[in-house]
Amino acid sequence: MGKYPRSPLAPETFPSLPVIDGLRLATVEAGVRYPGRRDVMLAHLAPGSTMAGVFTRSATRSANVLDCQAKIGLDSDAGAAIIVNSGNSNAFTGKAGEESVAAICAAVAERTGLPASRVFTSSTGVIGERLPYDRITAKVDALAEALDAARLEEAAQAIMTTDTFPKGATVTVEIGGKPVKIVGIAKGSGMIAPDMATMLVYIFTDAKIARADLQPMLTRLTDKTFNCITVDSDTSTSDTLLLGATGTSGVNVTGHAAFEDALHSVMLDLAHQVVKDGEGASKFVTVRVTGAASDADARTHALSIANSPLIKTAIAGEDPNWGRVVMAIGKSGAAADRDRLTIRFGDILVAENGWVSPGYREDQGASYMKNQSLTIHADIGLGQGQATIWTCDLTHGYISINADYRS
Amino acid sequence: MGKYPRSPLAPETFPSLPVIDGLRLATVEAGVRYPGRRDVMLAHLAPGSTMAGVFTRSATRSANVLDCQAKIGLDSDAGAAIIVNSGNSNAFTGKAGEESVAAICAAVAERTGLPASRVFTSSTGVIGERLPYDRITAKVDALAEALDAARLEEAAQAIMTTDTFPKGATVTVEIGGKPVKIVGIAKGSGMIAPDMATMLVYIFTDAKIARADLQPMLTRLTDKTFNCITVDSDTSTSDTLLLGATGTSGVNVTGHAAFEDALHSVMLDLAHQVVKDGEGASKFVTVRVTGAASDADARTHALSIANSPLIKTAIAGEDPNWGRVVMAIGKSGAAADRDRLTIRFGDILVAENGWVSPGYREDQGASYMKNQSLTIHADIGLGQGQATIWTCDLTHGYISINADYRS
Known part of the structure; x- marks a missing residue:
């Protein structure tokens, strides 16, 4: 306690909690x-x-x-x-x-x-x-x-x-x-x-x-x-x-x-x-998957995105690297079709129809990634399954904390 | 190419490859x-x-x-x-x-x-x-x-x-x-x-x-x-x-x-x-699992160990943190029994019978972890299944490379 700096995502104060009788x-x-x-x-x-x-x-x-x-x-x-x-x-x-x-x-x-x-x-x-x-x-x-x-x-x-x-x-x-x-x-x-x-x-x-x-x-x-x-x-x-x-x-x-x-x-x-308070976290990330073949498939895709070291490091670097989101969906094992995917960063339509969206500009994505709280939304385009997973980015702080936790 | 320093695990030279006719x-x-x-x-x-x-x-x-x-x-x-x-x-x-x-x-x-x-x-x-x-x-x-x-x-x-x-x-x-x-x-x-x-x-x-x-x-x-x-x-x-x-x-x-x-x-x-040449790698790690209920279970355990960010960062920190190996086996979803596990770092018997081995001394483990090439061996104690997975550690280098790959 006190060894690492307070997370930048921490609430300002501890909430005032009422007394519970008993x-x-x-x-x-x-x-x-x-x-x-x-x-x-x-x-x-x-x-x-x-x-x-x-x-x-x-x-x-x-x-x-x-x-x-x-x-x-x-x-x-x-x-x-x-x-x-x-x-x-x-x-x-x-x-x-x-x-x-x-x-x-x-x-x-x-x-x-x-x-x-x-x-x-x-x-x-x-x-x-x-x-x-x-x-x-x-x-x-x-x-x-x-x-x-x-x-x-x-x-x-x-x-x-x-x-x-x-x-x-x-x-x-x-x-x-x-x-x-x-x-x-x-x-x-x-x-x-x-x-x-x-x-x-x-x-x-x-x-x-x-x-x-x-x-x-x-x-x-x-x-x-x-x-x-x-x-x-x-x-x-x-x-x-x-x-x-x-x-x-x-x-x-x-x-x-x-x-x-x-x-x-x-x-x-x-x-x-x-x-x-994720170790080393600098961004709070909501991963939303919709349109999957089932809720279970949506969860598999969302966890694949949320746990991908390449996506988590891209977020740490404020890099709108949506290609890695495609990668994570592709590797998850749940059903997906390259050409039916839609990917959004917040409200920004990034990719659709198997490619980058014609209206998307890299500077929009780069600007969005500077937010402390981010939403990655992937619509799989196959069904009604949905899931939301919350995660954080992967930074040098995580390495520092865990390479010497016991020392 | 040339942007990042040559991996410390790289072979000294490119091998001399013979000509293949045709x-x-x-x-x-x-x-x-x-x-x-x-x-x-x-x-x-x-x-x-x-x-x-x-x-x-x-x-x-x-x-x-x-x-x-x-x-x-x-x-x-x-x-x-x-x-x-x-x-x-x-x-x-x-x-x-x-x-x-x-x-x-x-x-x-x-x-x-x-x-x-x-x-x-x-x-x-x-x-x-x-x-x-x-x-x-x-x-x-x-x-x-x-x-x-x-x-x-x-x-x-x-x-x-x-x-x-x-x-x-x-x-x-x-x-x-x-x-x-x-x-x-x-x-x-x-x-x-x-x-x-x-x-x-x-x-x-x-x-x-x-x-x-x-x-x-x-x-x-x-x-x-x-x-x-x-x-x-x-x-x-x-x-x-x-x-x-x-x-x-x-x-x-x-x-x-x-x-x-x-x-x-x-x-x-x-x-x-x-x-x-794993991004940022400083250690080459062989994960060997034996005694699993099946070869498939052994592979699941071995991948759970090899992909665990907490184990990979501990290796980067040269920390003989075998508790994280127990954690990774526990979370893998494949069959395991806490009290039948045996864990070795190289030839060093670290844990057995559900606890640290009586003969194990932390300085042995710490000294072993300084090697560039490491073997983690977990025997699950349940059957004949086995698998070997090769991986590397997770270092600041990985974060640096992947947080700015496109910039």
Whole structure:
């Protein structure tokens, strides 16, 4: 934290997040890896809270993820806790990884009076090094004592690794004349790709909703948000999204589309912030594909464009190199016909009918590429399939950050 | 050419390539795009030569590739010509692309007396700009007059784009007591990925062999060589491999494994040279996967490792970051079990049983990573599947080259 300059795409300030009744947080300096900063956060949810979650599908996922997955489907009225450390991912640490998770869960359970099955953990940072979990368990008392409703920004900071800014988002929606609040924090910067967008995300709401309704909603919205972003096509072993609904608003949101819309908006905001903090990112890029033979084909084309190193470097160089977009569509494996493609940069028609558009001038494209936020739109001309993927450019900053991440 | 420093992985010199009877070459300065250098080559093969070829499967492949594909399966005793320009790929240029190919083929056919169906063309360079083919047709006379047996190195230079060194390879094999010669040249540097390894390759031999035997051999060997290299996971719209066998040795090589071995060796040498000239490359990396559930799974894992930007940047930084290898195996989608993986850097056992190996010391790994040529070996521990992929690291050089390729 602080090692790399704040992303030029960062929002000016951290948003002002409202208090969620039934939610308290705390952070602490545990010295897991980073000296002189808060690196562990604890969130406590009141009895009666509903939990839902989405996790990475990596075959080498961490002990924390496996433990969360085993617990997330259980019903309980006991409340819940989430404890997260940065600096060490506890991934690929064999049996020691499971021991670390068990020890942390036991310490939190003992101090909070929760069953261990209601304690969720995440770890983020370097892979393959033993997590010094005793440094975390030694701080559980201090964390429990510090629990307070107004610590979301502090929590967002504590979970950062190579992130250059803390990420938060909020929406309040009125349902039946009463406000329902949603707040979320996220970390994620490199190793970002579906599925699911490589990161940690914690969302809290005072909505009242059963797990059986909340879980499918969360999965559905993840497919439209965090599973539609990519920084570098690499997927982490720790991806975790946890959502806790305290029910303290007293408003049952089941079946209210306005709630799902609001949650969607918080998740999309956080997903975009992760891309905007993509390692070395200098441009935010929306890749829109329409007219594909199917939605799945559209997604394949869009990811091929969004993950292409040649396109990402061209964007970094502000080069309107639409030929590389043609290349990425051609290589994707999904159906395409050279002569039916249409490519637009923003509103500028660049290519059509298998060639550059007669009205297109290179200086238009070059001028457009100077924007900080760009849209590449490819219409495949074959059907109705569509998809949108958000990504960033590939710059010298990415190389610098990742060639010496551990040193 | 000359814009970027010669790759540190380049061979010291261009190999001495023997003359192939029945093959003559010429190059010329046509000014297609690059000023002050030879940018067109012509190869002429004597009557009776056999032609075979392998081409990109991109859905947006160039007019040249489509034309070559239409011609390559035809039998003819008339001989053949190959004409190649650098600087402009003639890809995604609509009807104008087809006109360019037709005009160049017609000019070469007229001057050499060959049917146009025996003239093969390739174009390499920027995508989407009209090929000024008149500059090429204007030089066909000069090319035809300059045809000479000993111009292979000149030809290898004429087809370069961002390449930093010309690529050539040769093997002579004795069959039935008589020598059979094979020579090859290649270009390729960025936009390199299966299938098939993004490049232009021309191989010539004085072997006698029927098309029906030569074509399947070439396809088979491509899968073990050019389809096993990746620089940046991007696939070009122009990939072309053409093989011409003049038969002038008088040795029928059909059914002789020694010939296939020799051809394999020439193709592997050229494929490795392309990786060694990968844009910005400072390390040559062999990714070996064994113990996968199938060969296809092994290839999926190996490509996931070889294409991972996080692994490629770690290699650039000489960081023995084996955790990222675990990540890449986890995300690949092919079968894996965290606790059965074994990872080696060269001969050093790094990780096993789901964690770092007890005997591994970080300084061993760090010291190994300083080598210019590295092997990453992952054993998945599930079956007998295996694959080898060759790649390079991802450095600031790649960003510099590709952020301003057109400027």
